[in-house]
Amino acid sequence: xxxxxxxxxxxxxxxxxxxxxxxxxxxxxxxxxxxxxxxxxxxxxxxxxxxxxxxxxxxxxxxxxxxxxxxxxxxxxxxxxxxxxxxxxxxxxxxxxxxxxxxxxxxxxxxxxxxxxxxxxxxxxxxxxxxxxxxxxxxxxxxxxxxxxxxxxxxxxxxxxxxxxxxxxxxxxxxxxxxxxxxxxxxxxxxxxxxxxxxxxxxxxxxxxxxxxxxxxxxxxxxxxxxxxxxxxxxxxxxxxxxxxxxxxxxxxxxxxxxxxxxxxxxxxxxxxxxxxxxxxxxxxxxxxxxxxxxxxxxxxxxxxxxxxxxxxxxxxxxxxxxxxxxxxxxxxxxxxxxxxxxxxxxxxxxxxxxxxxxxxxxxxxxxxxxxxxxxxxxxxxxxxxxxxxxxxxxxxxxxxxxxxxxxxxxxxxxxxxxxxxxxxxxxxxxxxxxxxxxxx
Numbered sequence: 001x002x003x004x005x006x007x008x009x010x011x012x013x014x015x016x017x018x019x020x021x022x023x024x025x026x027x028x029x030x031x032x033x034x035x036x037x038x039x040x041x042x043x044x045x046x047x048x049x050x051x052x053x054x055x056x057x058x059x060x061x062x063x064x065x066x067x068x069x070x071x072x073x074x075x076x077x078x079x080x081x082x083x084x085x086x087x088x089x090x091x092x093x094x095x096x097x098x099x100x101x102x103x104x105x106x107x108x109x110x111x112x113x114x115x116x117x118x119x120x121x122x123x124x125x126x127x128x129x130x131x132x133x134x135x136x137x138x139x140x141x142x143x144x145x146x147x148x149x150x151x152x153x154x155x156x157x158x159x160x161x162x163x164x165x166x167x168x169x170x171x172x173x174x175x176x177x178x179x180x181x182x183x184x185x186x187x188x189x190x191x192x193x194x195x196x197x198x199x200x201x202x203x204x205x206x207x208x209x210x211x212x213x214x215x216x217x218x219x220x221x222x223x224x225x226x227x228x229x230x231x232x233x234x235x236x237x238x239x240x241x242x243x244x245x246x247x248x249x250x251x252x253x254x255x256x257x258x259x260x261x262x263x264x265x266x267x268x269x270x271x272x273x274x275x276x277x278x279x280x281x282x283x284x285x286x287x288x289x290x291x292x293x294x295x296x297x298x299x300x301x302x303x304x305x306x307x308x309x310x311x312x313x314x315x316x317x318x319x320x321x322x323x324x325x326x327x328x329x330x331x332x333x334x335x336x337x338x339x340x341x342x343x344x345x346x347x348x349x350x351x352x353x354x355x356x357x358x359x360x361x362x363x364x365x366x367x368x369x370x371x372x373x374x375x376x377x378x379x380x381x382x383x384x385x386x387x388x389x390x391x392x393x394x395x396x397x398x399x400x401x402x403x404x405x406x407x408x409x410x411x412x413x414x415x416x417x418x419x420x421x422x423x424x425x426x427x428x429x430x431x432x433x434x435x436x437x438x439x440x441x
């Protein structure tokens with residue numbers, strides 16, 4: 001309630017058939033100088049001078065659930081919005097043409113109480129045509145969204161947990177709100193990924209709702225997975241980003257891209273893949289306290305990226321477990337020099353520098369024991385014309401950079417892998433510069 005010194009006391013406002021709008025208006029706009037609508041009470045001294053205890057005496061039909069045994073004005077009435085005095089109300093004609101406003105013309109926006117925002121003022125509490133207080137969804141919500149998320153290759157040799165590259169291979173997620181969770185999967189993971197609350201896309205949607213302060217009641221989700229799982233191509237990052245973007249779009253996009261990036265990084269555990277999946281291009285990312293700083297850089301268009309995908313899998317947790325807790329300073333300096341040279345080569349379109357710039361001492365030497373065929377395939381790629389060949393993320397996929405020999409390099413890498421006794425295939429990709437894209441259907 002507003003300060004009683006400012007609030008006009010009201011009594012018997014309902015007499016003469018005055019509408020509930022006029023009964024509540026003195027409570028919402030106690031100072032006639034604040035709003036032109038409140039000045040109408042200058043013509044009704046009885047409404048300004050009487051006690052407030054009789055306000056609801058004749059309003060039981062309008063508020064049947066609120067006034068049972070009520071002796072004082074319930075606090076819930078403070079959430080009721082007033083009629084907008086200057087424009088057409090929803091579902092009806094103008095409310096200021098000399099007739100009494102109807103219940104459906106009360107607007108859903110919260111109002112000020114006196115000079116203060118009420119600490120418990122509901123975000124939305126419209127009055128229905130039947131006069132009961134009901135909850136409603138935000139007008140910005142949509143019923144169905146479609147999200148496309150690119151595959152990503154992290155590290156690019158020396159840029160461990162910092163560099164990420166978005167590739168033109170995409171997962172698609174279609175989501176619409178429903179009661180309960182239902183997930184259908186086509187493509188990779190159709191036989192083994194969870195289809196309930198533990199699905200990462202579902203967890204991403206729920207995370208977006210929680211961040212926006214909205215309840216998540218369920219969703220019907222359709223996933224088309226073209227990114228192979230556990231191959232070092234960012235399938236888990238695509239799932240987190242896809243879920244977060246879908247949930248955000250369903251809610252009307254209350255979360256900005258920085259918030260989505262922070263949430264995705266916290267969920268994934270490192271920023272490289274999620275930054276590239278969200279922003280597109282080649283991204284440089286670092287964690288600064290509880291936030292992520294990421295920039296997307298242009299990549300020379302004539303460079304192509306050949307990805308060799310073995311049929312075998314390698315969980316990221318297993319590959320990370322092989323890494324030491326600390327490294328020699330010489331190795332750290334080695335990688336700092338190479339990653340700086342790599343970024344300069346990208347900016348200057350200097351592919352000749354990649355032979356040195358892609359070297360690494362922080363993670364590839366330790367992970368190589370998981371992939372005994374890796375040296376043979378790297379050598380075959382370079383011999384066929386690749387400018388460099390590195391482990392994609394945590395592996396087992398390999399990433400080769402080429403300018404003019406993508407078909408030749410793809411064939412050489414596939415043949416070397418088969419000669420080592422492992423099935424798989426290679427394919428050339430362009431860089432995806434757009435990142436995750438949401439569309440409202």
